Amino acid sequence: MDTSPDSKDQVLNLIRGILSPVREDANSPLAKAIDKLDAFVKDKLMPVLNCASPDNSSELVDAFQLSLERFEEFTLFPAFESKQLIGVGGAFSSGKSMLLNTIIGEKLLPTQTDPSTVVPTFIIHSLNEEVGVINIFNVRSRMSIQEFKSISYDFIDKHRVELRHLIKRAFISSSKLNFEHLTLLDTPGYSKPDDKNSYSDRTDEAVAREQLRTADYVIWVMDIENGTLKGTDIDFLQKLGITKPILMVLSKADKPSHEDVESIRQEVIAKIASIGIVADVIPFSAAKNSEYTVDPVIEWLRSKNSPKDKSSIPLHLKRIFHVYHSYYNEQIGDAIRRLEYAKKVATVVEAQDDRSKQYLRDIEIEARNHNKEFQELELTLRDCQKKFFGIVKEVGEMVGIDLPEPDEIDMLENVSLDLKELLQDYCKIHNIKPSSIDEQIQDKFSDNKVFNDNDLSWYLSSASIFNQDLELSKLNNQEMDYLQYAFSNYAKVKVVSFIDLLNKYINKIDVKLEV
Numbered sequence: 001m002d003t004s005p006d007s008k009d010q011v012l013n014l015i016r017g018i019l020s021p022v023r024e025d026a027n028s029p030l031a032k033a034i035d036k037l038d039a040f041v042k043d044k045l046m047p048v049l050n051c052a053s054p055d056n057s058s059e060l061v062d063a064f065q066l067s068l069e070r071f072e073e074f075t076l077f078p079a080f081e082s083k084q085l086i087g088v089g090g091a092f093s094s095g096k097s098m099l100l101n102t103i104i105g106e107k108l109l110p111t112q113t114d115p116s117t118v119v120p121t122f123i124i125h126s127l128n129e130e131v132g133v134i135n136i137f138n139v140r141s142r143m144s145i146q147e148f149k150s151i152s153y154d155f156i157d158k159h160r161v162e163l164r165h166l167i168k169r170a171f172i173s174s175s176k177l178n179f180e181h182l183t184l185l186d187t188p189g190y191s192k193p194d195d196k197n198s199y200s201d202r203t204d205e206a207v208a209r210e211q212l213r214t215a216d217y218v219i220w221v222m223d224i225e226n227g228t229l230k231g232t233d234i235d236f237l238q239k240l241g242i243t244k245p246i247l248m249v250l251s252k253a254d255k256p257s258h259e260d261v262e263s264i265r266q267e268v269i270a271k272i273a274s275i276g277i278v279a280d281v282i283p284f285s286a287a288k289n290s291e292y293t294v295d296p297v298i299e300w301l302r303s304k305n306s307p308k309d310k311s312s313i314p315l316h317l318k319r320i321f322h323v324y325h326s327y328y329n330e331q332i333g334d335a336i337r338r339l340e341y342a343k344k345v346a347t348v349v350e351a352q353d354d355r356s357k358q359y360l361r362d363i364e365i366e367a368r369n370h371n372k373e374f375q376e377l378e379l380t381l382r383d384c385q386k387k388f389f390g391i392v393k394e395v396g397e398m399v400g401i402d403l404p405e406p407d408e409i410d411m412l413e414n415v416s417l418d419l420k421e422l423l424q425d426y427c428k429i430h431n432i433k434p435s436s437i438d439e440q441i442q443d444k445f446s447d448n449k450v451f452n453d454n455d456l457s458w459y460l461s462s463a464s465i466f467n468q469d470l471e472l473s474k475l476n477n478q479e480m481d482y483l484q485y486a487f488s489n490y491a492k493v494k495v496v497s498f499i500d501l502l503n504k505y506i507n508k509i510d511v512k513l514e515v
Contacts, residue, residue: 011159014147014151014163015161017142018163019135020137023138033391036391038072044387048381052327066207071317073169074313076134077171083308084183084306085312087185088186088218089187091189091190091230091233093223095221095249095251098286099249100184103177103297103301104174108174119167120168121186122172123184125178129173130173131143131170134167135166136167187208187211212240216304219297220237220248228268234275245279249283251284251285253285255285265283282297311401314404317388318385325382332375335370336367338367338370342360342367389405
């Protein structure tokens with residue numbers, strides 16, 4: 001069906017909106033605040049980060065810039081940030097758009113695309129149907145859903161003009177998506193630079209990875225006709241640092257036999273489990289009368305359709321500060337160790353020739369200078385961090401999004417933690433001596449419902465565990481391993497920190513742990 005505009009005026013207006021290099025609201029308070037933020041990052045923050053940086057600084061800066069760009073785009077479409085973000089990922093042309101079209105019940109997204117024209121697309125439920133797009137000049141324009149579909153399907157055939165490569169992002173509000181609290185993200189997928197058939201800057205692996213890292217939940221789509229889960233998919237998923245269960249969809253499941261589908265499904269389950277990711281694996285086909293309907297995917301989405309407690313944008317923006325602070329502290333610690341080493345050598349070596357004395361003095365001077373340099377960088381970065389999040393909060397208030405700076409506990413909950421190691425460090429710091437084995441703790445935990453439910457209730461109810469009158473003297477390795485597994489999988493839940501809770505309880509009863 002032809003959905004493209006008919007009149008020349010309609011076509012010209014559509015092209016003009018997509019091509020416009022000038023923001024209509026360039027002088028608005030919001031636009032000026034965004035300009036202020038960009039200028040601060042360019043003139044103040046980046047020079048500090050460039051002074052001294054960890055080995056993965058290039059990747060960190062790229063990820064930060066992508067998160068900042070995403071934040072600035074969401075200020076133009078704030079309704080999309082207020083919902084749980086479901087990122088749909090997978091290799092280029094794996095069936096992601098087809099899956100989303102089936103979920104929505106409308107052929108909304110193009111399924112036959114060129115890598116240079118694929119557009120990351122956000123979709124929410126709204127009775128006010130429209131599409132907002134951001135072009136390559138970072139200018140927003142709006143169009144109808146029919147106009148957007150025409151660009152995707154038949155515009156180039158009818159008017160001999162390709163417009164999709166001029167669009168950076170699309171934001172679709174559709175009444176047909178029946179999930180009030182979800183935003184679905186159709187990512188372009190990923191491909192390697194050496195894949196000439198599917199690679200472009202829009203399908204670059206690093207870009208695709210950062211798009212999914214900002215998601216609250218991930219659906220991974222795999223073309224079942226390619227056999228089992230590929231090594232490239234496994235590598236990509238591992239680098240995402242996923243801590244929540246994902247949904248793995250095996251697309252085009254009508255093609256192989258039923259036996260082959262089940263065989264591939266079991267193999268995928270084993271492979272995904274081998275890399276420590278919890279996943280539901282569901283075959284799917286968009287073909288009519290297929291036994292592999294979209295219903296299980298709908299049920300999975302329905303289980304995630306709950307209000308979002310707060311924006312995740314600040315967490316992604318703070319990641320670069322968190323890593324740089326850790327790097328600075330490592331450098332400061334290294335300088336202090338070298339200084340102490342030089343002093344110890346000087347005290348134990350009785351007869352030193354002038355050359356040895358000078359060598360030790362050089363080590364001391366270099367260590368002191370190194371320490372001073374990174375102490376100053378640490379203070380400067382903290383000042384930049386405070387000012388940066390002040391501007392971010394100011395921008396958020398303009399569009400009705402609360403964006404406080406995350407504290408350090410929030411940052412810890414978004415990385416992989418070794419709870420056992422953390423408790424060992426706690427014992428050392430507080431001089432807690434080991435005591436005899438107390439099997440009661442294992443019995444209490446194994447009988448407690450919150451540790452047996454395969455959901456978040458153990459985490460949300462952890463306060464009730466430590467209100468019990470327990471003779472807690474030791475956590476054995478089996479229980480620590482279980483707690484670590486549960487904590488790692490559900491650490492992103494925005495509730496009271498399990499670590500804080502445990503530490504407060506240890507202080508309260510003055511228990512002596514051996515871990």
